[in-house]
Amino acid sequence: MLSRLLKDFQGDVVSIPGRLIALIFFVLLFLFPAFTQQSYILRMLIFTNMFVIFAVSWDFISGYTGQMNFGHALFFGVAAYVTAMLNRPAPLGMGWPIAVTIPLGALAAVVAGVLMCLPALRLRGPYLALVTLAFPLILLGVIFSFTQFTGGELGISGIDRMTDSRVADYYISLGVMLVSVLIMWKLTDAQSSFVRTGIIMHAIREDEIAARASGINTIGYKLFAFAVGGFFAGLAGAMYAHFLRIAGPSSLDLTLSFQAIIWTVFGGIVSIYGAVVGTYILYPLTESLRFISEYRLLIFAVIVILILLFMPEGIAVWVRDKIERQCPRCKLTNVSWRHACRACGADLY
Amino acid sequence: MIEGIIVQTLVKGSVYALLALGFALIFGVARVLQLSHTSFYMLAAFGLFTLTDVAFLGGIPFISNPWVAIVLSIIVTTAIGLAVYKLFIDRVREHHVTVMLITLAVAMAFQQIMIIIFSGQYRSAPSFVSGQSWDILGIKVAVQNVLVFGGAGIVMLIIWAILQKTRLGIAIRATAQDTEIANLMGINVSTVLLLVMGIAAALAAIAGVLVAPTMVLEPGMLWPPFVMVMAIITLGGLGSIKGSVIGAFIIALVETLVVFLLPTGAFLKGAFALLVMIVVLIFRPEGLFGIVFEEERL
Numbered sequence: 001m002l003s004r005l006l007k008d009f010q011g012d013v014v015s016i017p018g019r020l021i022a023l024i025f026f027v028l029l030f031l032f033p034a035f036t037q038q039s040y041i042l043r044m045l046i047f048t049n050m051f052v053i054f055a056v057s058w059d060f061i062s063g064y065t066g067q068m069n070f071g072h073a074l075f076f077g078v079a080a081y082v083t084a085m086l087n088r089p090a091p092l093g094m095g096w097p098i099a100v101t102i103p104l105g106a107l108a109a110v111v112a113g114v115l116m117c118l119p120a121l122r123l124r125g126p127y128l129a130l131v132t133l134a135f136p137l138i139l140l141g142v143i144f145s146f147t148q149f150t151g152g153e154l155g156i157s158g159i160d161r162m163t164d165s166r167v168a169d170y171y172i173s174l175g176v177m178l179v180s181v182l183i184m185w186k187l188t189d190a191q192s193s194f195v196r197t198g199i200i201m202h203a204i205r206e207d208e209i210a211a212r213a214s215g216i217n218t219i220g221y222k223l224f225a226f227a228v229g230g231f232f233a234g235l236a237g238a239m240y241a242h243f244l245r246i247a248g249p250s251s252l253d254l255t256l257s258f259q260a261i262i263w264t265v266f267g268g269i270v271s272i273y274g275a276v277v278g279t280y281i282l283y284p285l286t287e288s289l290r291f292i293s294e295y296r297l298l299i300f301a302v303i304v305i306l307i308l309l310f311m312p313e314g315i316a317v318w319v320r321d322k323i324e325r326q327c328p329r330c331k332l333t334n335v336s337w338r339h340a341c342r343a344c345g346a347d348l349y
Numbered sequence: 350m351i352e353g354i355i356v357q358t359l360v361k362g363s364v365y366a367l368l369a370l371g372f373a374l375i376f377g378v379a380r381v382l383q384l385s386h387t388s389f390y391m392l393a394a395f396g397l398f399t400l401t402d403v404a405f406l407g408g409i410p411f412i413s414n415p416w417v418a419i420v421l422s423i424i425v426t427t428a429i430g431l432a433v434y435k436l437f438i439d440r441v442r443e444h445h446v447t448v449m450l451i452t453l454a455v456a457m458a459f460q461q462i463m464i465i466i467f468s469g470q471y472r473s474a475p476s477f478v479s480g481q482s483w484d485i486l487g488i489k490v491a492v493q494n495v496l497v498f499g500g501a502g503i504v505m506l507i508i509w510a511i512l513q514k515t516r517l518g519i520a521i522r523a524t525a526q527d528t529e530i531a532n533l534m535g536i537n538v539s540t541v542l543l544l545v546m547g548i549a550a551a552l553a554a555i556a557g558v559l560v561a562p563t564m565v566l567e568p569g570m571l572w573p574p575f576v577m578v579m580a581i582i583t584l585g586g587l588g589s590i591k592g593s594v595i596g597a598f599i600i601a602l603v604e605t606l607v608v609f610l611l612p613t614g615a616f617l618k619g620a621f622a623l624l625v626m627i628v629v630l631i632f633r634p635e636g637l638f639g640i641v642f643e644e645e646r647l
Binding site for chain 2: 118119122123125126127129131133134135138139140141142144145146254258261262265269294295298300301302304308309312
């Protein structure tokens with residue numbers, strides 16, 4: 001049993017460089033607090049973990065089903081506001097513990113996702129992008145006009161913190177991130193023999209009419225994508241609010257929606273790991289440029305333009321294509337510097 | 350109050366119409382969403398400010414004749430628009446999402462560059478007709494507002510004449526209808542696209558210099574009209590010229606009504622305008638005047 005597991009590990013993880021890099025990266029993330037416990041760096045990584053979930057959930061909705069969602073911050077913001085309103089003390093809120101309010105916030109994001117879907121199901125292409133863009137802006141207008149409940153510009157502050165120690169916060173964010181990304185990765189796995197959603201979502205993106213003609217309930221699957229993506233984006237938003245201890249209008253901002261898209265496209269769209277890589281490169285980079293805050297967004301914009309012009313499929317996919325090669329006969333992934341396939345011995349060139 | 354609503358609707362509507370018209374032209378011909386469109390509006394307003402402001406260049410205005418300053422800032426902005434098209438949009442024109450992201454990044458970059466140069470303070474451009482107002486049918490209207498409405502009307506008439514009466518207009522309409530067939534008929538499609546981009550940037554620049562004296566200038570000023578123009582062109586039907594002009598006045602009316610009638614209207618105006626757009630799209634998924642192509646139908 002154990003030797004079988006070891007053999008699987010050797011064949012499916014160690015000999016595929018992309019997976020080996022991912023494994024080493026996550027092991028390093030788990031060991032990270034052993035190297036430094038500097039509060040600022042841990043805080044940055046906690047936020048990065050939250051934004052990884054956020055970006056991956058965008059990839060899940062828009063990358064896989066091709067439904068361009070330009071208002072992804074809606075889920076993030078709805079969950080942040082719901083959990084903050086339920087968690088804050090009695091006169092305005094309910095004072096419920098965060099173990100209850102965070103799941104409720106994520107469920108509220110699911111409801112928002114389904115509501116957003118209702119007009120979105122009939123629309124496509126640029127129309128859909130522009131309508132989804134509108135939803136968080138509408139909510140933002142409502143929030144600014146009912147300041148006694150929502151705090152207006154200042155947002156809702158004074159909510160509970162996640163845990164009392166930064167290191168515990170870090171491990172919670174890392175654990176939730178890993179589990180969420182794993183679930184979404186498995187749900188979108190087109191070669192899986194257990195779940196059909198992956199291949200169906202690919203089919204909807206490639207040709208919706210053909211998918212419908214083959215008897216796939218495309219509307220149901222689009223709803224499913226919006227609900228699942230909304231849930232995970234909401235989870236990220238609710239936890240983010242408790243890490244930051246404030247739920248403000250910036251969580252519904254246009255820039256947040258676009259950042260999710262930019263992180264994902266930077267790393268590589270329609271590949272869950274692309275969103276992870278993109279967020280882990282871009283968010284700490286732009287955060288650490290804070291000391292030249294004037295140039296921060298400019299550098300961000302220039303990086304995006306250069307990547308889109310010269311590496312349009314994303315940096316993670318570009319690197320993967322450089323180090324991995326698929327065997328033409330048995331479709332097994334090989335290291336690109338091998339001359340013959342490791343399983344069937346076919347010539348790789 | 351009713352006079353105020355009418356005047357505001359006409360003024361705002363004509364600014365939105367100029368912006369949306371350029372946007373619709375680009376979408377109609379090139380089939381891309383050019384999201385940095387309203388940054389040209391911002392750039393032109395700042396161009397006017399730089400050229401005419403007394404304090405900015407130490408004592409003397411750069412150019413004392415206001416009309417020269419207006420024309421110069423429109424020309425410079427149009428040149429920037431053409432450069433953006435050649436450098437960024439033209440290479441990735443086939444990939445819609447890439448174009449949206451890249452033009453958005455361009456808009457962000459423009460905003461940041463302006464913040465670095467002008468430090469994000471609130472500024473105002475001088476008006477050549479400040480304080481004057483005319484009586485029109487018993488309603489007092491500031492001359493600047495008449496200038497905005499009249500200028501926009503004349504420009505839109507010129508665009509209509511170009512599209513309907515000239516060879517260039519026929520080429521533009523043919524390209525919008527079918528790029529490949531237009532190419533086969535001997536129309537140089539890339540030149541047409543470049544010209545349309547120039548026209549659109551010039552329209553945004555004209556809108557910018559027309560309203561610059563009436564509003565506060567700051568580099569973030571490109572976002573409020575950005576959202577409104579999105580709502581307008583979706584409402585009117587993507588790529589439809591008529592739809593974008595009519596949609597502009599509908600959205601301007603909704604916005605003005607909300608501002609005048611609701612106590613917290615200044616925050617809710619965007620929400621209501623977008624709500625109108627969503628309601629229209631639920632009943633007519635292709636917008637008011639949009640065309641559904643057979644291969645794009647769901």
